Amino acid sequence: MEGLIRSGHETWSRVEQAGAIGAVRRAATVLAGALGFGVVARERVAIAVSEAASNLVKHAVEGMMLIRPHPYLGETGAEAAAVEVLALDRGPGIADLGRALRDGYSTVGTLGVGLGGMTRMASAHDIYSVPGRGTVISMHFTADDRPPPRSRVSGLSRPIGEESVCGDAFACFDTPETAVAMVCDGLGHGEPAAEASRRAVRVFQSHGELPPVPLLERLDQALRASRGAAVAVARLDRASGHVRFAGMGNIAAWIVRPGGRQGLISLPGIAGGRSRTLREYEYAAPPHSMIVMHSDGLSGRWDTAAFPGLTSHSPAVVATTLLRDAGTRRDDACVLALKVTS
Incomplete structure (x- = not known):
């Protein structure tokens, strides 16, 4: 892809x-x-x-x-x-x-x-x-001062405290028809956690065309030689607005719109830990909504009412605002924001 x-x-x-x-x-x-x-x-x-x-x-x-x-x-x-x-x-x-x-x-x-x-x-x-x-x-x-194409997705990761590497990571394939996003939280922090997340990103890069559950199965197998990680995958069909989602562990995911948000279900488990049977869930995302995914380095208690007008801004600004206001310095943190429509 x-x-x-x-x-x-x-x-x-x-x-x-x-x-x-x-x-x-x-x-x-x-x-x-x-x-x-x-x-x-x-x-x-x-x-x-x-x-x-x-x-x-x-x-x-x-x-x-x-x-x-x-x-x-x-x-x-x-x-x-x-x-x-x-x-x-x-x-x-x-x-x-x-x-x-x-x-x-x-x-x-x-x-x-x-x-x-x-x-x-x-x-x-x-x-x-x-x-x-x-x-x-x-x-x-840009080198020629022409605006780059407007981004429909952006993500940020930040390590705990003064660590130099982050154990959380994100990746996304974004095409005019489909977007597939992954957030991964390597267990613990430091280099072992970062290596687990890098391994997950490499698998995602090679197999991102797969549906969420088969992709998670690949990730689960690949991470057995690592510390393991919480991982979630969302697949958006832009024409229909349908979102297919599957996750293992504490990766939070939401469909966010101006009036509120809807949580997506991630099951208990750890990729690399021979988890229970995986399950995919399907949701409908309104045209002007966003998909937001983040690790537990961000509190899930943020409220859209506290951010008036935020969903009309770019994914980079949305992700940065949430990292600033919901992030904690007591853990690695990662957040990804994906616009359903341009």
């Missing part, structure tokens, strides 16, 4: 002190250079990332930033990659986002570019902010 999206080597940076601004700027420009960006394009990335980091240092609480490549297919069908920047905080939020995005609006002490200039430098952007809860900003930069 084509269109594989998966966990990468995601490195989170705390952006709470002034010294972090230069570090994230360098990380972003180095990545842009590695992706073939020219001097002018790299400068756009540097200024926008510096401004975003400055805002986190000056105005935010618990500011974090993630910088990573974002693969996509260009207009000619050739593979390309954007620089994806995610900035999140638990700060005061933005009461009037429209005003903050106007020309000439700036906050004292920053580079003077302001939020509007920062997002105009990006090839694509999305912002979600709730006063008193904080802000999530997603920016994509």
Whole structure:
């Protein structure tokens, strides 16, 4: 299958002190250079990332930033990659986002570019902010400044505490007709858990065309030589909106719409532990809903009422907001958000 999206080597940076601004700027420009960006394009990335980091240092609480490549297919069908920047905080939020995005609006002490200039430098952007809860900003930069195709799926993983590797992982095949998503939580944390999840992603990459239960059976067999993992698979038929789902262990999955959410059933068990008989369940997903899957590194108690308007935003912003507000630092965490329709 084509269109594989998966966990990468995601490195989170705390952006709470002034010294972090230069570090994230360098990380972003180095990545842009590695992706073939020219001097002018790299400068756009540097200024926008510096401004975003400055805002986190000056105005935010618990500011974090993630910088990573974002693969996509260009207009000619050739593979390309954007620089994806995610900035999140638990700060005061933005009461009037429209005003903050106007020309000439700036906050004292920053580079003077302001939020509007920062997002105009990006090839694509999305912002979600709730006063008193904080802000999530997603920016994509391409070498030619053309917006990448709008993403229908995004995922994030974050290791426990100060660990360097995450034992949770996600993967998704996304095509115009079908999307197949997997979230895996390797038992424990650290390298043994990460190896179990990497093994699961490799199996998914080779056999993602299978229905959920046969795919879980492959995963169960492959993970017997590892520590084992909780795993769940969702298969979405975009034309009908039907979702076929099967899971083992504590992977939470939901069909989320503006007015609420519906939980998907995952049975007890561990892939690699010779689990009980597997079972597939089928659900109907409304056209403008999302499928959200996450490991138990996120609390399942989040409430859609606490996130007004969130489902209208990009999958990256949805996943980042949930990781920020429902994630715990006491465990590895992984969350995936998938739009049912474009």
